[in-house]
Amino acid sequence: MAPMDMMIFFLEIAVMLFMALLCGHVMRMLRFPAVLGELFGGIILGPTIWGWLSPSTYNWLFPGSGAIFDGREALIQICMLFFLFAAGLEMNLGLIKKRSFNIAWASLMGILIPFILGFGMIFVFPDMWREHFQGRLLFFAMFMGTALSISALPVIARTLMDLDLMKTDMGMIITGAATIDDLVGWSLFAFILSSFAPESILDIPPYMTFILVLLLFAFMLTVGRTLAQKALKWLKLDLRPGSFLGITTVLILLAAACAEAIGIHAVFGAFLVGLAFSQGLEKRDDAHEMIHQFVMYFFAPLYFVSIGLRADFAASFDLTIVLIVLIIACIGKILGVTLGLMISKLPLKQSAVIGIAMNARGAMEMILATVAKDAGLIDDHIFVALIIMALLTSVLTGPAVSRLSGFGHYEAD
Numbered sequence: 525m526a527p528m529d530m531m532i533f534f535l536e537i538a539v540m541l542f543m544a545l546l547c548g549h550v551m552r553m554l555r556f557p558a559v560l561g562e563l564f565g566g567i568i569l570g571p572t573i574w575g576w577l578s579p580s581t582y583n584w585l586f587p588g589s590g591a592i593f594d595g596r597e598a599l600i601q602i603c604m605l606f607f608l609f610a611a612g613l614e615m616n617l618g619l620i621k622k623r624s625f626n627i628a629w630a631s632l633m634g635i636l637i638p639f640i641l642g643f644g645m646i647f648v649f650p651d652m653w654r655e656h657f658q659g660r661l662l663f664f665a666m667f668m669g670t671a672l673s674i675s676a677l678p679v680i681a682r683t684l685m686d687l688d689l690m691k692t693d694m695g696m697i698i699t700g701a702a703t704i705d706d707l708v709g710w711s712l713f714a715f716i717l718s719s720f721a722p723e724s725i726l727d728i729p730p731y732m733t734f735i736l737v738l739l740l741f742a743f744m745l746t747v748g749r750t751l752a753q754k755a756l757k758w759l760k761l762d763l764r765p766g767s768f769l770g771i772t773t774v775l776i777l778l779a780a781a782c783a784e785a786i787g788i789h790a791v792f793g794a795f796l797v798g799l800a801f802s803q804g805l806e807k808r809d810d811a812h813e814m815i816h817q818f819v820m821y822f823f824a825p826l827y828f829v830s831i832g833l834r835a836d837f838a839a840s841f842d843l844t845i846v847l848i849v850l851i852i853a854c855i856g857k858i859l860g861v862t863l864g865l866m867i868s869k870l871p872l873k874q875s876a877v878i879g880i881a882m883n884a885r886g887a888m889e890m891i892l893a894t895v896a897k898d899a900g901l902i903d904d905h906i907f908v909a910l911i912i913m914a915l916l917t918s919v920l921t922g923p924a925v926s927r928l929s930g931f932g933h934y935e936a937d
Contacts, residue, residue, distance in 0.1 A: 566832020612798020633864030638856025676886030
């Protein structure tokens with residue numbers, strides 16, 4: 525990279541990070557999720573506003589090709605890896621053992637109903653969506669079903685902590701079911717992505733990629749998790765949080781390389797490493813806290829502000845598609861979770877509150893949409909609709925749960 529390119533690269537990263545932190549702070553002051561401000565910061569810097577007001581300066585600072593573009597995309601990929609690692613790190617698999625009957629029904633119906641609705645709206649009305657997929661109706665329908673099925677555990681967990689509901693039975697059910705939803709949803713997405721765009725470095729057929737994905741998940745949840753927990757105990761004796769950061773960084777990059785080698789996106793490897801090291805939100809020690817702060821104030825802001833650079837949100841905004849995606853997503857998740865919990869003998873009001881809490885899609889949905897767009901599975905219109913759906917469901921979940929659960933105050937992160 526030439527000296528001028530290096531200067532522009534450092535300048536654009538500084539501008540992106542400053543805008544993300546500034547807008548995120550403003551949103552926190554207004555008691556909205558910081559990710560909302562980070563995305564708005566990206567929209568301001570991106571083709572939607574700056575690119576429209578001053579195309580020449582925008583293209584100078586954010587070129588769409590060349591060494592500067594490649595460097596920025598590489599850094600954004602690293603940011604995505606660390607955010608998914610942090611998301612996996614915050615999962616608490618131990619909660620699934622408690623209230624397992626309620627959790628099983630909530631997660632089952634919370635995935636099944638929105639998946640059927642998302643899949644069905646594509647298959648029943650294919651002509652409406654035809655211009656938004658590349659002749660692969662089945663994969664597109666499966667993706668939309670999956671996209672409407674996942675929850676956003678980091679957003680949900682923060683909401684529960686703000687409302688002091690994490691240690692309650694309701695909090696255990698919500699966190700446990702959201703954990704399963706994310707695991708199943710990302711597993712489905714890994715299968716769809718490997719089948720839609722099989723680019724395995726090992727030159728293996730799609731069915732072998734699927735088998736390797738299952739084996740990778742199984743290994744990391746059993747042997748990998750056992751080894752990771754033993755490593756955590758050893759690292760705690762060292763009393764240096766930096767040791768944990770260094771070793772986990774190596775493991776994240778190795779897992780990302782393995783994921784790419786078998787034909788799936790690198791983020792799945794990072795997510796599994798986080799899952800292997802997870803101890804639950806209540807057990808976060810100094811090492812975990814250091815990684816959490818580094819991710820939340822460097823990697824995550826850079827990644828989410830970059831989303832605004834990926835599309836013209838004004839030109840790609842389709843009100844009909846946005847409303848359909850938002851309505852189907854909300855109905856599917858809330859109805860599915862509520863029905864599942866009522867089958868497991870929970871009262872209607874408590875079931876509905878849990879359903880609303882699990883409707884938050886947040887950052888997990890945004891990453892899924894970004895990966896799908898980069899793979900060519902969806903176009904800009906679907907990408908923008910999914911991003912808007914993720915933001916609105918995350919913004920509305922905290923106040924709704926606060927009111928319905930009897931708490932009068934909610935402060936978003």
